[in-house]
Amino acid sequence: MAKVTFNEAICKACGLCVEACPKKLLVIDKSRVNAKGYNVATIPEDKQSECVGCASCAVMCPDCVITVTR
Ligand code: SF4
Numbered sequence: 843m844a845k846v847t848f849n850e851a852i853c854k855a856c857g858l859c860v861e862a863c864p865k866k867l868l869v870i871d872k873s874r875v876n877a878k879g880y881n882v883a884t885i886p887e888d889k890q891s892e893c894v895g896c897a898s899c900a901v902m903c904p905d906c907v908i909t910v911t912r
């Protein structure tokens with residue numbers, strides 16, 4: 843199963859990864875804020891198993907926040 847991880851400290855909540863995911867799995871978590879004052883992108887726990895490991899989200903992120911392992 844593919845796993846998506848986020849270096850949340852450098853996320854700026856631009857939402858490009860959310861748009862890039864063909865399965866619409868990613869969300870901006872409005873309940874969390876990083877040290878820079880931004881909300882952070884995440885994959886809900888119950889959606890992780892639906893990830894196909896395409897890495898579109900990681901490629902799209904301008905700040906290299908996302909790592910996809912499979
Ligand atoms: S594309 Fe990168 S910086 Fe933008 S919300 Fe997604 S993880 Fe954060």
Ligand code: SF4
Pocket residue numbers: 844846862863864865866867868885892893894895896897898899900910
């Ligand atoms: S690897 Fe692909 S399917 Fe998985 S969260 Fe990223 S864009 Fe979506």
